[in-house]
Amino acid sequence: MNLTLKIWRQKNANDKGKLVNYPISDVSPDMSFLEMLDVLNEGLINKGDEPVEFDHDCREGICGMCSLYINGEAHGPDRGVTTCQLHMRMFKDGDTIVIEPFRATAFPVIKDLVVDRSAFDRIQHAGGFISVNTSGNTIDANAIPVNKHDADDAFSAATCIGCGACVASCKNSSAMLFVGAKVSQFALLPQGKIEATDRVLNMVKQMDEEGFGNCTNTGACEVECPKGISLENIARMNREYLKASLKG
Amino acid sequence: MSGILNSSIGRKVAMALSALFLMVFLLQHFAINMLSVFNPDTFNEVSHFMGTFWVIQYLMQPVLIFGVIFHFVMGFVLEIKNNSARKISYAKNNGNANSSWMSRNMIWSGLAILAFMILHFIDFWFPEMNIKYIQGDMSGLLADGEGFRYYEELVHKFENPIRVAAYCLAFVFLALHLLHGFMSAFQSVGANNKYTKSLKGFAKVYAIGIPLGFIFIALFHHLNH
Numbered sequence: 216m217n218l219t220l221k222i223w224r225q226k227n228a229n230d231k232g233k234l235v236n237y238p239i240s241d242v243s244p245d246m247s248f249l250e251m252l253d254v255l256n257e258g259l260i261n262k263g264d265e266p267v268e269f270d271h272d273c274r275e276g277i278c279g280m281c282s283l284y285i286n287g288e289a290h291g292p293d294r295g296v297t298t299c300q301l302h303m304r305m306f307k308d309g310d311t312i313v314i315e316p317f318r319a320t321a322f323p324v325i326k327d328l329v330v331d332r333s334a335f336d337r338i339q340h341a342g343g344f345i346s347v348n349t350s351g352n353t354i355d356a357n358a359i360p361v362n363k364h365d366a367d368d369a370f371s372a373a374t375c376i377g378c379g380a381c382v383a384s385c386k387n388s389s390a391m392l393f394v395g396a397k398v399s400q401f402a403l404l405p406q407g408k409i410e411a412t413d414r415v416l417n418m419v420k421q422m423d424e425e426g427f428g429n430c431t432n433t434g435a436c437e438v439e440c441p442k443g444i445s446l447e448n449i450a451r452m453n454r455e456y457l458k459a460s461l462k463g
Numbered sequence: 464m465s466g467i468l469n470s471s472i473g474r475k476v477a478m479a480l481s482a483l484f485l486m487v488f489l490l491q492h493f494a495i496n497m498l499s500v501f502n503p504d505t506f507n508e509v510s511h512f513m514g515t516f517w518v519i520q521y522l523m524q525p526v527l528i529f530g531v532i533f534h535f536v537m538g539f540v541l542e543i544k545n546n547s548a549r550k551i552s553y554a555k556n557n558g559n560a561n562s563s564w565m566s567r568n569m570i571w572s573g574l575a576i577l578a579f580m581i582l583h584f585i586d587f588w589f590p591e592m593n594i595k596y597i598q599g600d601m602s603g604l605l606a607d608g609e610g611f612r613y614y615e616e617l618v619h620k621f622e623n624p625i626r627v628a629a630y631c632l633a634f635v636f637l638a639l640h641l642l643h644g645f646m647s648a649f650q651s652v653g654a655n656n657k658y659t660k661s662l663k664g665f666a667k668v669y670a671i672g673i674p675l676g677f678i679f680i681a682l683f684h685h686l687n688h
């Protein structure tokens with residue numbers, strides 16, 4: 216396959232940045248998208264040019280590091296996959312592919328296609344945890360009965376890898392699918408109920424302070440989420456937030 | 464509880480509650496207007512009751528006006544805030560791949576409805592307030608004193624084809640707004656459960672049926688008189 220890549224190049228956070236065209240040839244349809252970028256970068260390095268910076272780590276679809284906005288969609292045109300699992304067979308010979316970083320005020324560009332997603336870490340620090348006594352008296356989690364339906368929903372919420380595709384896809388750059396998943400994961404389990412009130416209030420407060428937008432229920436986040444996190448988690452977070460606010 | 468309206472979730476819940484209230488009002492407005500097609504006498508009597516009963520005039524009407532203003536103002540506030548959450552736009556964005564046009568353009572359908580409401584207030588509400596509270600005529604009767612004036616006024620307004628066209632166009636925008644807004648309001652207040660699937664069907668019937676009914680009423684009076 217011969218392709219034309221239009222890639223966002225930006226030297227640093229303060230640089231204005233621009234799209235630059237890169238023709239690339241002999242791309243195998245079996246390559247992953249990141250492997251195709253590796254080939255591009257090898258060529259750039261061999262020519263003495265600066266390679267394109269992009270985030271990646273596990274390349275198995277579970278770390279959430281890769282973060283590209285490809286042809287107008289987070290993680291590209293395939294469904295239920297991260298960019299490392301997107302294969303070049305999704306494109307046609309002669310295609311032009313526009314590759315941009317995830318765009319959100321709360322996700323500033325560091326360089327090229329790499330964005331700073333530490334806002335998610337700060338939201339997690341604000342309440343995305345449970346306090347467990349580890350002094351030797353810890354209760355075995357399996358000894359606490361959990362309704363099967365709740366356990367399944369909590370597990371589904373916990374599969375969120377925090378990649379930020381929800382924010383990138385949302386027209387409002389809202390982080391509510393991410394925060395909804397993190398709140399739900401604990402709200403559904405007995406271990407999470409103790410800190411439930413503070414958790415949702417603090418996480419939503421941090422989310423607002425980071426500058427994410429408001430959810431207007433377009434559902435784009437759910438469609439683009441590589442882990443299929445459901446909008447039900449946002450509704451649950453809204454309920455948890457209202458409950459917590461009324462409690463004071 | 465303090466500061467709930469300063470939070471993102473508090474604002475969207477407030478937006479949703481005002482939307483639910485306005486949707487109930489819309490249904491009531493539609494039911495009364497439909498009477499003008501099937502039974503003008505009953506339409507006159509109900510209109511007179513709505514226009515003179517103190518609970519509706521002095522308690523419910525101010526609540527309605529507050530609800531309308533709140534919904535519009537909060538809509539603008541949220542839109543401005545949401546725009547600032549992404550200062551640099553994508554060079555290429557494929558919104559149709561993951562969301563409906565209606566859901567992404569609520570501000571535009573909302574603005575079209577706002578423009579319609581200004582016209583609607585000039586057509587009906589301001590003259591009504593003038594007759595009742597400035598001229599002090601609470602009788603609801605025609606100038607010659609023979610029968611109520613409400614049906615006659617309604618029919619007269621729909622003589623102008625430009626006004627009828629403007630109303631019909633506004634109802635199309637209303638349908639687009641409701642097609643996303645109805646279910647969105649339920650999601651915002653946290654109601655996403657086993658009943659959601661059934662509710663989605665009802666939402667479609669409501670979002671298309673009510674505006675279509677209003678279009679029918681406007682065309683009916685235009686074509687019959």
